[in-house]
Amino acid sequence: MKRFLxxxxxAALPAALRAGEFFGEENLVARRVPWLMGHVRxxxxxxxxxxxxxxxxxxAGVIVAASGPNAAAAGLGWYLKYYCHRSxxxxxxxxxxxxxxxxxxxxxxxxxxxxxxYALNYCTFNYTMSFYSxxxxxxxxxxxxxxxxxxxxxxxxxxxxxxNTLKRLDFSDDEIARFIPGPGYTAWWLMGNVEGLGGxxxxxxxxxxxxxxxxxxxxxxxxxxxxxxxxxYGMVPAALKGKLKKxxxxxxxxxxxxxxxxxxxxxxxxxxxxxxxxxxxVRKLYGPDLHFFSGDPFHEGGIMEGVDLGRAxxxxxxxxxxxxxxxxxVLQGWIDNPRKELLAETDRSHILVQELFGxxxxxxxxxxxxxxxxxxxxxxxxxxxxxxxxxxxQHFADEVYRAHAGEFGKFLQGTGVMPEGIDxxxxxYDLALELSWHxxxxxxxxxxxxxxxxxxxxxxxxISEGWALLLKTAYGPYEGAxxxxxxxxxxxxxAPVTHWGSLNVSYDPAVFARAxxxxxxxxxxxxxxxxxxxxxxxxxxxxxxxxxLGVAGEVSDAMAKRNRPAFEDAAARFLRLGGAADELLNSxxxxxxxxxxVQALAYGSTEAEKQECLANAMALVTYWGGSDRNDDxxxxxxxxxxxxxxxxxxxGRWRAYFDHVRATWDGANAPAPDFFAWERQWAQxxxxxxxxxxx
Numbered sequence: 001m002k003r004f005l006x007x008x009x010x011a012a013l014p015a016a017l018r019a020g021e022f023f024g025e026e027n028l029v030a031r032r033v034p035w036l037m038g039h040v041r042x043x044x045x046x047x048x049x050x051x052x053x054x055x056x057x058x059x060a061g062v063i064v065a066a067s068g069p070n071a072a073a074a075g076l077g078w079y080l081k082y083y084c085h086r087s088x089x090x091x092x093x094x095x096x097x098x099x100x101x102x103x104x105x106x107x108x109x110x111x112x113x114x115x116x117x118y119a120l121n122y123c124t125f126n127y128t129m130s131f132y133s134x135x136x137x138x139x140x141x142x143x144x145x146x147x148x149x150x151x152x153x154x155x156x157x158x159x160x161x162x163x164n165t166l167k168r169l170d171f172s173d174d175e176i177a178r179f180i181p182g183p184g185y186t187a188w189w190l191m192g193n194v195e196g197l198g199g200x201x202x203x204x205x206x207x208x209x210x211x212x213x214x215x216x217x218x219x220x221x222x223x224x225x226x227x228x229x230x231x232x233y234g235m236v237p238a239a240l241k242g243k244l245k246k247x248x249x250x251x252x253x254x255x256x257x258x259x260x261x262x263x264x265x266x267x268x269x270x271x272x273x274x275x276x277x278x279x280x281x282v283r284k285l286y287g288p289d290l291h292f293f294s295g296d297p298f299h300e301g302g303i304m305e306g307v308d309l310g311r312a313x314x315x316x317x318x319x320x321x322x323x324x325x326x327x328x329x330v331l332q333g334w335i336d337n338p339r340k341e342l343l344a345e346t347d348r349s350h351i352l353v354q355e356l357f358g359x360x361x362x363x364x365x366x367x368x369x370x371x372x373x374x375x376x377x378x379x380x381x382x383x384x385x386x387x388x389x390x391x392x393x394q395h396f397a398d399e400v401y402r403a404h405a406g407e408f409g410k411f412l413q414g415t416g417v418m419p420e421g422i423d424x425x426x427x428x429y430d431l432a433l434e435l436s437w438h439x440x441x442x443x444x445x446x447x448x449x450x451x452x453x454x455x456x457x458x459x460x461x462x463i464s465e466g467w468a469l470l471l472k473t474a475y476g477p478y479e480g481a482x483x484x485x486x487x488x489x490x491x492x493x494x495a496p497v498t499h500w501g502s503l504n505v506s507y508d509p510a511v512f513a514r515a516x517x518x519x520x521x522x523x524x525x526x527x528x529x530x531x532x533x534x535x536x537x538x539x540x541x542x543x544x545x546x547x548x549l550g551v552a553g554e555v556s557d558a559m560a561k562r563n564r565p566a567f568e569d570a571a572a573r574f575l576r577l578g579g580a581a582d583e584l585l586n587s588x589x590x591x592x593x594x595x596x597x598v599q600a601l602a603y604g605s606t607e608a609e610k611q612e613c614l615a616n617a618m619a620l621v622t623y624w625g626g627s628d629r630n631d632d633x634x635x636x637x638x639x640x641x642x643x644x645x646x647x648x649x650x651x652g653r654w655r656a657y658f659d660h661v662r663a664t665w666d667g668a669n670a671p672a673p674d675f676f677a678w679e680r681q682w683a684q685x686x687x688x689x690x691x692x693x694x695x
Contacts, residue, residue, distance in 0.1 A: 024222030025064075025072045028142055032088065033080065035097035040064060040079075042072050051112040051150070055079055057104040070150040070224025071112070074437070077146030078110060081454040088143045089426035090128075091538075091590065092531040094457050112148070113404065114436035118354065118376050118416030119144055120153040122187040126620065127385040127421035127638055129156065130184045131603035131613060137216055145223040147433045151292060151416075152220065154227040155190055157213025157285070159206045164281040169274065170243055179237040179261075180206070183603065184616025185625065191299045192235040192263070193255040198616045198625055202609055210285060217286055228330055229282060231293030232275040233316050234263040244270050252302040257632045263297060265307050266315035272322075279323035292352075293320055294330040296337055309341035317346045332356050332418075333363050333375065340371050348373045356380055356418050358399055359392050359478045369408035377403055378416040381428045382481075384498070384638035385421020389542050391428030392478030393471060397442040400435045421638070424538075427451060427475065445471055456532045462521040463532075469515035472507070474542065479506035484545040485552055486578045487639045487650045489675050490657030493556040494549070499633035509546040516543045537588055541581055541641055548577040564665065571658045578651040586643030593644035596621075597686070611688060618683040622649065623676060635679065649682050 022042035029036050039061030045054055048067035053075030056063040062079055066072035080086040083102040086095050132140070144152055159180050166176045181189045182198025183205065189195060217227050238261060241249045247270040252260035264271050282290070297312065298304055317329050329346070331338040333355045343351065353375040355364045364375050377400050381391055403412050415436045417429045430451060435442060448467045453459040474481070482505045483497040496503050505512075516539040526532035551574045558566035585591040600617035604610030619625035624634035641650075656673045663670040 022066075022069055022072050024069055024219075024224070025076060025145075028073060028145060028223065029076070031138070032095055032142055032146075033086065033097075036061075036101075039101055040076065042066065045071075048111075051114070051148075053078070053110055055083075055104060055108040055110075057106065060101055060103075062101075062104060068224055069222070070145065070148065073145035073223055074112075074148035075110070077148065078437075080146070082450060085454045085457050087430075087454045087531075088139070088146055089430075089455070089531065090143070090423045091426050092534045094455060094529065094531045096457075110437055111439070112437050113439050114376075114414030116151045116352070116376050116414035116416070117148045117433055117436045118151045118378060118414065118418075119147075119149045119433075120155075120422075121356070121380065121418040121420055122153065122155055122191050123384075123420035124187075124418075124422050125153075125155050126184055126187045128423050130186075130616065130620070131599045132156075132212075133599075133602065134212060134215060137212065138219070141216065141219050141223060141225070144225060147430070148436065149225055149433065151226045151228055153294065154213060154216055154220075155230055156186065157210040157216075158186070158190060158230050159201055160210035160285055161278065161281045163206060164284070165274075165278045166237070168277050168281075169240065171237070171239070175237070175239055177201075179239070182612055182616045183209075184613075184620045188255075188258075189261075190230050190235075191296065192233075192252065192261055192302070193300065194258045195237060195261045197258065198612070198619070202606070202612075204605060205609060208605075214286060226292055227286075227290065228292035228294055229286065229290060231295040231316075231320055231329065232278040233295030233297045234266050234271065234312075235261050235295075235297070236264045236274070238262045240264065244274075246270075248306070250303055250306060252298075255301060256634050260302065263302065263307070266297070266312040266319075267308055271315060272319050275316075275319040276323060279320070283323070288324075290324055291326065292328050292330055293324070294332075296332050296334075297342070298339075299332070299337060300335065309339060310345040313338075313342040314345040317350065321350065326350070328352050330354065333361075333370065338370075340367065343371060343373060352376065352413065354378050354416065354418060359395055362399070364403060364408060364412070365406075369411035372411065374411055374413045376414045376416045377412065378418040379428060379432045381417070381419045381425055381432075383420050383500070385419070385423060386481075386498070386501075386639055387424065387484055387487075387538070387541065387641040388481035389425065389470075389474035389538060390478075390481035391425055391431075391475050393428065393431055393444040393448070393475050395478050396428070396432055397435060397444050397447075400432075401441045404439075426455070455535075456526055456529050460522050460525065462518045463526075466515045466518035469511055469518065470539075473512040473515060474507065476507060479504075482506070482542075482545070482549070484541070484639075484641050485549045486545055486574075486581055486646065486654075487636070487641055489636060490654050490673075492552075492559050494552040497636050497639050499637070503549055505546055505549065509543075512546065513543050516540060534588055534590055537584055537591055540584055544577055544581050544584070548574055551577065559661065562665070567661070571661075575651060575654065575658075578646060578654065581641065582643055582646040582651070584643075585641060585646055591641070591643055593640075593642040593686075596640075596642065614687040615684075618687040621645075622683045623679045635676065649679075652682070653678065 025042055041063045043065040045065040045067050051067050051071045053066040053071045064072055064075040066075050084098050163176055177200035178196045180201050185197040220227050248265035248268040250263045320327055328350050330352045333353045351373050353370045353373050355375055355377050357380045358377045359379045415432055417432050452463050452467050483501045485494050485503055488497045554570035558570055589595050600613040601610050604613045621638050621640045624637050
C-alpha cells in the first residue's frame with residue numbers, strides 16, 4: 001500500500017517537474033543546438049531493462065524517451081546524426097541549424113546491449129588535454145554524452161589529492177613539489193612511470209585543476225556519465241622509504257630513461273593506512289558518490305620480486321571496498337597486464353578490464369575472458385596523437401560482434417575508446433562507441449554512408465565514393481598507420497619517425513590518392529563545411545607523405561651511388577613537398593603550431609606558469625622531455641604535423657641533413673648534425689626558456 005501511494009504521488013507531480021530528470025540534456029540542447037529548443041522533449045522510457053531510447057514524432061519536433069539521462073543524450077545524438085545530419089567531433093563540429101526539422105514516420109527504438117560505453121586513456125590527458133580550459137571540457141563532455149559514453153576517466157585533479165595525502169605523511173612542501181609533475185606529464189606520473197617530470201606545479205594551478213575536476217564531475221552527473229578516478233594501487237614517492245622505514249617499499253627501477261616512483265607492497269600493514277588517507281582525501285575533494293577507480297601496479301614493467309601478487313590484488317581491492325563500498329577496480333588489458341596472478345584472489349564481480357588495443361590484440365580470447373572477468377572492448381587507434389589516418393573499421397565491427405556472440409560474450413560489458421590522443425580520426429571513435437548500440441553485425445561500408453552524411457551535413461556521391469576507397473586503404477585492415485616521413489629525424493635510407501613506428505604503406509597509395517581526389521572534387525560544394533575542410537587537409541597531408549616516401553627512396557639511391565645531380569634533384573623535390581605540407585597545414589588554424597602554443601600560454605596565470613606550460617608543451621611534441629641521452633626511445637613519440645612546425649622543425653632538420661651530405665661530398669670535415677641537441681634547442685626557443693632546459 002505504501003509503495004502504491006508513493007507511485008500515485010509521483011504520477012501527480014507536474015510534468016515539468018518530472019522532466020527535471022533530464023535537465024542535463026536540456027542544457028546540452030541549449031549549449032550546442034539552440035535551434036532545437038522547443039522542438040525536442042525528453043521523457044522516461046517505461047519498462048526499459050537496459051539502456052535504451054526511443055525517438056517519437058511530436059508535431060514539428062521529436063520526443064526522446066529514454067531509460068535515463070545518458071541514454072537520452074545518446075538518443076539526442078542519434079537524432080542529430082541520422083535525421084538532422086549534424087554532429088560534434090574533436091576535429092570540427094557540424095551543428096548549424098537545419099532548414100526544416102525532419103519528420104519521423106514513426107517511433108524508432110534503439111537498445112544498447114552494453115552496460116558500459118567507456119572513454120579515455122591516461123595518455124589522452126596529456127597528448128590532447130594538458131591545457132584544456134573549462135570551455136574545452138564542456139565541449140568534451142557534450143561530445144561524450146551525445147556519443148553515449150557513460151563511464152569516463154577523470155584524471156586532471158589528482159595533484160590536490162596527493163598533496164594532501166603526502167602532507168599527512170610528513171612530507172615537506174619541497175618534497176611534494178619534487179613528486180608532482182608539470183601539467184604536460186601527469187599521465188605517466190599517475191601510471192607509476194615518472195615523478196616530478198616538468199614540474200614543479202604551482203599551488204594555484206593545483207587548486208585550479210582540482211576545481212575544474214569538481215566542475216567536470218558535477219556536469220558528468222547531469223549527463224549520466226560515471227567518473228572513474230585514479231585509485232590507490234601502491235604507487236608512492238621513492239622518498240617514502242625514508243618516512244616509513246619498516247614498510248616494504250619496492251623501488252621500481254627505470255621506465256624509458258626515467259626513474260619510476262616506488263611501490264608500497266599492498267600486503268604490508270602500512271598499505272591500508274596510506275590508502276585510507278588517500279581515499280579520505282579523494283572523498284573530501286570529490287565526494288563520496290564514486291564507484292569506479294583505476295590503477296595498474298607494475299604498469300609496463302617494474303619490479304615484482306618479493307610481492308605476493310595474489311595477496312596484493314586482494315589487498316588493493318579490499319582497501320578500495322572499505323573506503324568506497326561496492327566500487328569497481330578498472331585495469332588496463334595491455335601487454336601482459338593485468339597479470340592473472342594479480343586477479344586470482346579478487347572478487348571478479350567488482351573488477352573491469354579494458355581490452356585496450358582491441359584492433360590489434362585479442363587478450364580477451366587468449367585469456368578466456370580474462371579468466372572470467374568482466375571486460376570492455378576498446379580501440380586505442382593512435383599513439384602519441386600522431387598525425388596518422390588509421391583505424392580498421394570493419395575489423396572493429398567484426399571483433400566486437402565476435403566477442404559479443406562468442407564463448408566469452410557473457411563477460412563482455414561494452415565498448416570504448418582509449419586513444420593516447422583524441423584530436424584525430426573521429427570516424428574510428430564514432431564507430432567504436434556506436435557498436436554498443438548495435439546487436440547485429442555492422443557493415444562498415446554501409447555505416448560510412450551515414451557517417452559521411454552526418455559529418456559533412458548531407459550525402460554526396462563523390463564523398464561517399466572517396467570514403468569507400470578509404471575503407472580499402474587507410475581505414476582498411478589494421479596494419480598500423482604509415483608515419484609521415486617528412487616528420488622523421490633525417491637518415492638514409494629513411495627511418496621511421498618513432499622507435500615503434502613504421503613508414504610502410506600497407507595499402508595501394510594510388511587507390512588512396514584516388515580517394516583523396518574524389519573527396520576534393522566536392523570542395524566547391526562543401527567549402528563552408530569546417531569538418532570537410534579539416535578532413536581534406538588530413539587526406540592531402542597523407543598523400544603528400546606517401547609521395548615524399550618515394551622521393552626519399554630516390555634520395556637514398558642517389559646517395560648510395562654518389563650521384564650528385566640526382567641527389568640535388570630529389571632532395572629539392574623532397575623539400576618542396578615539405579613546403580607544400582606546411583602551406584597546406586597553415587590553411588586551417590586547427591593545424592597550426594601557434595594554436596597549441598596559445599592554448600599552453602592561456603593555461604598559465606602567471607609568467608612562471610606560462611613558461612612552464614610552454615616548456616612542457618614543446619618538449620612533449622619533440623624530444624618528449626627525456627634526458628640528454630641520444631639513445632632514448634621517446635624522441636618524436638608524439639610528433640606533430642603542424643603549420644609552422646613542419647617548416648621550422650621537421651624540414652629544418654632535413655635541410656641541415658642535406659647540407660651535411662653536401663659538405664661531406666665537398667671534402668669538408670663536418671661533424672654529423674646532433675639532432676637531439678638541435679631538437680632540444682628548437683623546443684627551448686619555442687618555449688622561451690634558457691639553456692638550462694625545462695624549468
